[in-house]
Amino acid sequence: MASSRLNLNMSTNTDFDTLLSPRLFLQSRLGELPNRDLLEAEENWWKKDGKGIGEAVDRAGTPWLRMFDRFGKRVDQILFPPEYFAMLRRGYRAGVVWRPLDQKSLIPTYLLIYIISHNEPGICCPYTVSLGTAVPLVKYGSAELQGRFLPQLLRKDDSVWQGATWMTEIKGGSDLGVAVETIARRSGDRWLLTGDKYFTSNVGAELAVVAARPDGAATGVRGLALFLVPRYRESGKLNYFIRRLKDKIATRSVPTGEVELRNSEGYLLGSEDSGIYQILEVLNLSRVANSVVSVALAQRAIAEALTFAERRTAFGKSILDHALLHRQFKDRLSMLRAAFALAWESVELLNEVWMQRPPYSDRYHLFRLLAHLAKYWTAEFAVDTAKWNMEVHGGLGVLGEYGMDRWLREAMILAIWEGTSHRQILDGLEVMERKQAHRMLFELLAATIGSTEDLQEMKSRVEQHLRLPGEEREAAAEPLFRNLAEFAAKGLARKYSRQESRNDPGC
Ligand SMILES: Cc1cc2nc3c(=O)[nH]c(=O)nc-3n(C[C@H](O)[C@H](O)[C@H](O)COP(=O)(O)OP(=O)(O)OC[C@H]3O[C@@H](n4cnc5c(N)ncnc54)[C@H](O)[C@@H]3O)c2cc1C
Structure with missing residues (x-):
């Protein structure tokens, strides 16, 4: 048992206790933590x-x-x-x-x-x-x-109100410009919204932000606006109605429902023609959260796998001590650090730009690219790692009584909500084409890893890809985006591993 830990430590510097504790892991990456x-x-x-x-x-x-x-x-x-x-x-x-x-x-x-x-x-x-x-x-x-x-x-006690963000309707969440059919009609100092929202997480919240099209507004995303919709009307009656709750395979700690808006009172946020910017700003917060959750979930799955592999024996020794599995653990740990770095860099950049409004700065566009890369790659990593943890558990992994299936069920949603992986790839391509965000990303990476041959090679691959004709550029985007995400993650991991020598809690 001890030798397995030692071997893992020698190359990873992430010890067992650190892996079991999200706080110690954060500390090993970030140094002294606030609060x-x-x-x-x-x-x-x-x-x-x-x-x-x-x-x-x-x-x-x-x-x-x-x-x-x-x-x-x-x-x-x-x-x-x-x-x-x-x-x-x-x-x-x-x-x-x-x-x-x-x-x-x-x-x-x-x-x-x-x-x-x-x-x-x-x-x-x-x-x-x-x-x-x-x-x-x-x-x-x-x-x-x-x-x-x-x-x-903002209350600090149990009387706090909850919020919710409802955009998606039955015709689809990716193409909101076409799918949002909820109409908002002005009525004095407020608006009255009518339509149906098909996926409404945290349903029952006291206040929601809701995408709707003001009556007579342009078609497409440019005609969308964002409204604040309270649970109760000013008269004290219900302002929106819950048609039903979704029966989900996981994320059961958030109720997701379908909501009917029927002349529901709403209050416009910003202007009637700027809703799409506000919707994307809301998504920024949740996409970054999604990346952070994905990494934490992957850490949990690896910790479960390691706890099991240390004690399960086969062919006369712990399964962790078999070369094939041992290598897999090392690789997962190294990917975990890379995934964390990518996710956390998107946190840091968002923290710089979250109060910006259009027209946005270059740093905002760099953030967008990084957030798409992180949302895409960390969610895929979480799903893959949760599945791998089940395999490490062998047959026990698929038994409900040990709960390993839960991490895969929970992970599955991470690649879908807040914009699917396809959406992240396509939006990532767009911010590279239109804002040249990849150039800023390469500058950021050069500051961390130096101007290496690998960096130059990746840079010219991306530039070449962006010159492809439209359909081809889109069709071939996934391998490029995946490689770029992995490249950025590994590069950024060096920045966060500098903390290790100073702050490693007992590794
Ligand atoms: C549990 C749960 C909770 C949710 N909570 C909320 C919520 O609170 N608020 C909210 O607004 N939404 C919520 N959603 C909706 C979620 O954001 C959408 O499911 C998601 O954005 C995808 O939309 P869709 O399911 O309609 O799929 P669609 O948009 O119909 O897409 C179907 C498939 O086509 C792919 N696709 C679409 N366009 C393209 C393209 N151009 N190129 C390639 N592939 C493409 C998609 O990636 C996907 O794989 C929730 C969803 C779930 C499952």
Whole structure:
């Protein structure tokens, strides 16, 4: 057992304890962490109490929808066991939403999300969409709207309001310009929205940001606007209706439903013709969160695999000590560090640009490219690693009683929501073509790894690819995008491994 650990350490410098602890792993990559005591307390709570609650919520399946009370009044309540709310509210109290606006930095939120999603990836969705509601309200809401709604979203106790971000309709989430059929009609100082949203995560939230087309606006994405839609009308009646809850294979700690908007009161954020920018800004927050969750989930899957492989024996020794598996562990650990670096660089860049509005700076376009690369690559890595963990467990991996299937089920959504992997590739291509973002990426990488031959080669591959005719450029994009993501991730991993020598907690 000891020799396996030693061998892994020699080349990876990521020891067993660090792998088991998301906080120690973060520390090994980032150095001294802000709010260290808070992160430690969160991690300990998740180990002791939260983990069991998360597992129970997953096993219980879809929460219940109570549409009417006993007296026939429409109430649309989502029913979870009380422990669920204890788990959920903890993150809000810790500051997933209020801290970035209080401290003008997103770093505390993404650190918390990393720690939480090591045990409970799904619950990070409510946190992210709540932040995705507060931020556009701060950036684009009138003083009156902010005064009315912001304090509730930023409360530090259990009376905090939750947010939600609802864009997708039945005709599809990728092509919002065509698929969004919800119409908004002006009515005095507000708007009345009518339409159906097909995927609505954190349904039941007190406040949602909703994409709709003002009546008579242009077709396509340019005609979309973003509205703030409260759960209750000013009269106190329900403002939107939950048609049903989705029966999902995972992320059961976030209720996802279908929502009917029927002359629902809404408040315009920004201007009528700038909704697409605001939608993409909301997606920036959740795509980066998705990358952070993906890496934390992959860390968890590798930790599960390692815990098992150390003690399971075959052919007279631990399976970890067999050369083939041993190499696979080393490779996974090295990929984990690369995936983390890519994800965290997108956190750092977002933290620079999250308050920008159009017209955006070059750093914003660099961020966009990095965020697409990170969202794409880390989600694919999470899925692949979760599947691999099941294989390391052999037959036990597919038995529900040991819960290894959960990490794969949870990972599957990461490559789909917040824009599928295809979307990340195509949007990544676009920001390279139109904003030359790849040139800024190569400058960033040169600062980390120097101007190497590999860098020059990758640079000319990308330039050549961008010169291909449209259809061909798109058809052949995936291998290029994957290689570019991996190249960037490995390059950036050097930047984050510099912390290791100074901050390695006992490796
Ligand atoms: C559990 C869950 C929760 C969700 N929560 C929310 C939410 O809260 N708010 C919200 O707005 N949405 C939410 N979604 C929707 C999610 O964002 C969409 O599922 C996603 O964006 C993809 O849209 P779609 O499912 O309609 O697939 P489609 O857009 O119909 O795409 C189908 C397939 O075609 C591919 N494709 C599309 N266009 C192209 C192209 N040009 N080139 C190549 N391939 C292409 C896609 O990548 C995909 O593989 C949720 C989804 C799930 C599963």
